[in-house]
Structures are given as structure tokens and as C-alpha cells.
Amino acid sequence: MLYSSGLFRTKLPQRNDADGLIWLESAGYAKKISSGCIALLPPAVLVLEKISGAFRRFCREQGFWEMFLPSLQEMFLWEKSGRAERFAGLFCETTLKDGKRYVINPTQEESMVNLFCQSDFKDKDMPLRYFQIGERIRNELQPSHGFIRSRSFVMGDMYILARNEIELSEEMHRMDEVMRSFLGWLGLPYKKASYYFAPLESPADSFWVPSATKQCFVHTCTACINSYRFGKQIMDVCPNCGHLMENVPAVELGDIVRHGTIITGKMNALSIGSNKPIQTAVGGIGLSRLMQILAEYYHDEHGLVWPIEIAPFDIHLIANQERAEEAKKLTKNLEILGCTVLLDLRDQSIGRSLIDADLLGIPMRVVLANKTTTGKLDIKVRKTGITLIGGISELLEIKNLLYESKSQIGN
Ligand SMILES: [Zn+2]
Structure with missing residues (x-):
């Protein structure tokens, strides 16, 4: 969406x-x-x-x-x-x-x-x-x-x-x-x-x-x-x-x-x-x-931190204007692979979008901007704050890990 x-x-x-x-x-x-x-x-x-x-x-x-x-x-x-x-x-x-x-x-x-x-x-x-x-x-x-x-x-x-x-x-x-x-x-x-x-x-x-x-x-x-x-x-x-x-x-x-x-x-x-x-x-x-x-x-002090089972989306994808088309294609691919994606292409500073991402609390954040080149994703896990540069396979791996770790919270 x-x-x-x-x-x-x-x-x-x-x-x-x-x-x-x-x-x-x-x-x-x-x-x-x-x-x-x-x-x-x-x-x-x-x-x-x-x-x-x-x-x-x-x-x-x-x-x-x-x-x-x-x-x-x-x-x-x-x-x-x-x-x-x-x-x-x-x-x-x-x-x-x-x-x-x-x-x-x-x-x-x-x-x-x-x-x-x-x-x-x-x-x-x-x-x-x-x-x-x-x-x-x-x-x-x-x-x-x-x-x-x-x-x-x-x-x-x-x-x-x-x-x-x-x-x-x-x-x-x-x-x-x-x-x-x-x-x-x-x-x-x-x-x-x-x-x-x-x-x-x-x-x-x-x-x-x-x-x-x-x-x-x-x-x-x-x-x-x-x-x-x-x-x-x-x-x-x-x-x-x-x-x-x-x-x-x-x-x-x-x-x-x-x-x-x-x-x-x-x-x-x-x-x-x-x-x-x-x-x-x-x-x-x-x-x-x-x-x-x-x-x-x-x-936490920056906003919501949803467990993946409850979160409105799996991935919050933010892209700048130059990489908007790439972001749209990536969204489609991720959706085909069973992920739900919030796509943020708003014409505002990436910094402002990152603050929104923290507030919204979607478990994985992906940024397509100046820090990476085409095909490379700047990934951050909302709950742990861990960041990495990777591709779709790393993203899917994190998603699986998040699902597995959630089942330990429940009793
Ligand atoms: Zn008693």
C-alpha cells in the first residue's frame, strides 16, 4: 500500500x-x-x-x-x-x-x-x-x-x-x-x-x-x-x-x-x-x-514496536525520488513472496520519513536512497535497531527470524 x-x-x-x-x-x-x-x-x-x-x-x-x-x-x-x-x-x-x-x-x-x-x-x-x-x-x-x-x-x-x-x-x-x-x-x-x-x-x-x-x-x-x-x-x-x-x-x-x-x-x-x-x-x-x-x-521512546504477527505491515519501504521506480518493483516482488509492504514515496526528507517509520513501528525498515546503489537495500530491524546492507534474501531471512522469535514471547 x-x-x-x-x-x-x-x-x-x-x-x-x-x-x-x-x-x-x-x-x-x-x-x-x-x-x-x-x-x-x-x-x-x-x-x-x-x-x-x-x-x-x-x-x-x-x-x-x-x-x-x-x-x-x-x-x-x-x-x-x-x-x-x-x-x-x-x-x-x-x-x-x-x-x-x-x-x-x-x-x-x-x-x-x-x-x-x-x-x-x-x-x-x-x-x-x-x-x-x-x-x-x-x-x-x-x-x-x-x-x-x-x-x-x-x-x-x-x-x-x-x-x-x-x-x-x-x-x-x-x-x-x-x-x-x-x-x-x-x-x-x-x-x-x-x-x-x-x-x-x-x-x-x-x-x-x-x-x-x-x-x-x-x-x-x-x-x-x-x-x-x-x-x-x-x-x-x-x-x-x-x-x-x-x-x-x-x-x-x-x-x-x-x-x-x-x-x-x-x-x-x-x-x-x-x-x-x-x-x-x-x-x-x-x-x-x-x-x-x-x-x-x-x-520505545521513538514510537511503536509491533511484533510481526500483529504489525500492520512486515516491511516499511522508504525511497527517494530517484529510486521510486526501483522501490515500486521491489514492492511487487516482495508482495509476490508473501510480504506485506508499506511504500513511502512522499516528497520529503528521508530523515522525516525515518522518524515516521519509528513512530509506526513496522518490524523491518528498508531505505532506497543515497547510502546504497541499485539492488542493495539498507535494512533496519525496528525492535533491535540492527542495520545491514543486503538483498531480498536477507530480508526474507530476517522476516522468518522475527516470526520464530515472537513465538517465544507467547506462553
Ligand atoms: Zn493468600
Whole structure:
């Protein structure tokens, strides 16, 4: 892709901030357009495509089917499930010309259960496993921390519909496996905590990482595996084990909630021929939120430093006007060889383009300018800073090495 055909201008950040959003904004990945609403710009969409793709793969490996349910949900479903009151302040509502009240996609448990109620599944067809990837809308009164508490965000969510409690417990391991594989693949040092004094009446697991955003505090026991997630810092001693707790500023990446029959009981969700409501659990992970946290973890003082699996492109190719034709041919060749290339032929100083390359954080940078002659590439690896003069074969070798080294980061 050609840099000048759609990428936004970069700007150097004002300070060396730990906040991932600052680096995404500086490098032209994201732009805040109104309170709690952030546009994902072209390179961010490429990153989102990669992380969504990985989430999709891990869900399918665990036997989940992808679905896409409409954003408009009839309000009466929420009244029926008994959750309208609790979510009241968070709804974006609208009344359409049919006179009915609708909620715009805060989450989809009600829609999923309603779809089940309108279908004809028998007990023997269960358990059912679904996942979705899409935008969620919440009326956050005080949006903060960029994508962490925004009004519009991208979620990946999983649903299990099971016959009974035992089956639900067994099936929930699949959600846990998806979370672990996915977060491990991203290379994040995630941990799992329990909700404590939970705002939810259902037991929940929270997947978190230490984060400068301080979206939440996780209290981890200094002597055993107990850990609990809170909105703020509130205790020193663990009520379960009596050990001292350490308070870690963190961000929640995703959670798994066991609803059991809380929603299905009220919505009267029964499989055909059964007289007991089905059991449900939901797992959710904020994909746009993740992108901000990845930027927090994967940057240095010059800009973003993406692992190659997540990066918007493999190679950032910069050329001066004299070598533009050579750069175009090289781009085509590299694409044929399976590389993705961002081609920067902008009429500006090479120095300025190099600053942009550091900000954008694409794993390999190639320059065609005065330092080399035709056929020779000035190559730099963004992460290590290692530079060399070589050809296409060296470039492909580095690409393979980057893929191999990434798999060691994941756990
Ligand atoms: Zn303990």
C-alpha cells in the first residue's frame, strides 16, 4: 500500500508517556473525534484485523461458531431478563417508527438467549457454542483512558448454552482456553483474578495485565494464588487466606461470567421437551482496548514496536525520488513472496520519513536512497535497531527470524 494514499500525518508525542493511546495517536493509528468516540485509522484496522483473526482462530479451535447479531435490540428483552434497571444508565436507546424502544448493542446476552428461544433446539442438540466480533455502544457518562472506557468499542465475545450446571462447567474450560491461548499469542503477561465485591451477581474470572491506565486495581496475594479485581484500591489483607495482598494498577482485558440461569430463567429459555431453563456463560474481550494495551507494552521512546504477527505491515519501504521506480518493483516482488509492504514515496526528507517509520513501528525498515546503489537495500530491524546492507534474501531471512522469535514471547 502507498503511504500517501490514505495515511494520516504523524506527530511527535509531547512527552514520553506510558499510555498506549498517546503512541497510537502520534503514529496516526487512532483519532479521538468526540467524547468517548475514537476513530480507528487505516494502520489500526490492519492491526485489528490481525488480532481479530487470531481470536477467531482460537474460538474455532475450541468449537465455537461465529455469529453476527443485529445492533438493534428490543428493549422488552432487557425488561424480561430483569437487567434493564441495572444497565439503565449505560444504554443508548432509540425509538423507531414502529413505536418500539430499542437498545443499541451494549452487550448481547439477551439477544443470544432470545435467538435460542425463537429456535427449535432439543436437549440432545446441546451444548451450543457461539462467538461474535463487533462494535458495542455504551452511554459512558465519563469516558476515560481512551479505548478502555469509551462509548464505542470493538468486542469479541463467546457464549455457551448448556443443559445443566455440570455441562456448563465443562464447557467453560473452552472459554478459558481461548482466553489463555489468545492472550499468550499476543505476548502479554496476563493473569487471572476473581471479581470480588462484584457488581455482577454471577461469579466471574477477570484476565488482566499491569497497566499505566490504572483502569482497575488487582489485589494479588503475596503468598498464594488468590487475586481479586476491584475498581479502586481498597484492602491490604486477603479475606480468604489472611495473607498480605499487593495492589497492582492494572487493566482488565477480558472476563468470563457464569450466568447460570439468571437470564434464561426470567426469559423462560427452555430447550424443546425440557422443563428447566438452560444454563449460560459469556466470555468477552475488548479488542480495541487490547490494541491500546499492546501499544503500551510494545513501544520505545521513538514510537511503536509491533511484533510481526500483529504489525500492520512486515516491511516499511522508504525511497527517494530517484529510486521510486526501483522501490515500486521491489514492492511487487516482495508482495509476490508473501510480504506485506508499506511504500513511502512522499516528497520529503528521508530523515522525516525515518522518524515516521519509528513512530509506526513496522518490524523491518528498508531505505532506497543515497547510502546504497541499485539492488542493495539498507535494512533496519525496528525492535533491535540492527542495520545491514543486503538483498531480498536477507530480508526474507530476517522476516522468518522475527516470526520464530515472537513465538517465544507467547506462553
Ligand atoms: Zn493468600
